[in-house]
Amino acid sequence: xxxxxxxxxxxxxxxxxxxxxxxxxxxxxxxxxxxxxxxxxxxxxxxxxxxxxxxxxxxxxxxxxxxxxxxxxxxxxxxxxxxxxxxxxxxxxxxxxxxxxxxxxxxxxxxxxxxx
Amino acid sequence: xxxxxxxxxxxxxxxxxxxxxxxxxxxxxxxxxxxxxxxxxxxxxxxxxxxxxxxxxxxxxxxxxxxxxxxxxxxxxxxxxxxxxxxxxxxxxxxxxxxxxxxxxxxxxxxx
Numbered sequence: 001x002x003x004x005x006x007x008x009x010x011x012x013x014x015x016x017x018x019x020x021x022x023x024x025x026x027x028x029x030x031x032x033x034x035x036x037x038x039x040x041x042x043x044x045x046x047x048x049x050x051x052x053x054x055x056x057x058x059x060x061x062x063x064x065x066x067x068x069x070x071x072x073x074x075x076x077x078x079x080x081x082x083x084x085x086x087x088x089x090x091x092x093x094x095x096x097x098x099x100x101x102x103x104x105x106x107x108x109x110x111x112x113x114x115x116x
Numbered sequence: 117x118x119x120x121x122x123x124x125x126x127x128x129x130x131x132x133x134x135x136x137x138x139x140x141x142x143x144x145x146x147x148x149x150x151x152x153x154x155x156x157x158x159x160x161x162x163x164x165x166x167x168x169x170x171x172x173x174x175x176x177x178x179x180x181x182x183x184x185x186x187x188x189x190x191x192x193x194x195x196x197x198x199x200x201x202x203x204x205x206x207x208x209x210x211x212x213x214x215x216x217x218x219x220x221x222x223x224x225x226x227x228x
Contacts, residue, residue, distance in 0.1 A: 040220065041220065042120070042217075042218040042219060042220045042221075043160075043204070043206075043218040045215055045216070048215070055213070056213065056215060058215075088159075090159055090160070097213075097214070101165070101167060103148055103208070103214070104150065104162055104165050105150075105162070105206075105216065106162060107159040107160050107161070108159060109158070109159050110158075110159045
């Protein structure tokens, strides 16, 4: 495997279900990110982890719960979601969380989530 | 929160011509600027990064940064139908611990 991988690629869930999204990066990066992308809207940053520590939580509802067990893996646990949470969920990684070269972000293929 | 503005398009360009994509940003403290390409149904793919004023060229792509005027642009020379995609501009924001702030993207269509 190379780059950033995400599973599953597609997920349909009911509002009472609990599911998890998985992301793995094979780039040796130190920072990982969860983004939400809805149609016609800019990418929304949800969570940032740097060296396994959460550094940003952009007012994300508690029904989304991130987990970063090590610098290569990132999870997003989902429970009691709403239909408006249907979107493309993207994981990304970068070498650093700095202000210069090294903070280019590389994306996984995404998980297309549909909440019924 | 500061903003990144892009014309949503679609921008239609004949094959072989130069496509010019523009992006303006509001945070004067921004230091890192990125262009991503996103095909329909796919994830964003990094095309160019630029950190200092001036031009940066990579193959058919040239990124231009003007910090005084707070804009960054992407030129695509010899446009190909495969360049048809949505182009996203991203800028880091000083006031938000250098999070990337994203534009909504410009849809580019290259006509054969």
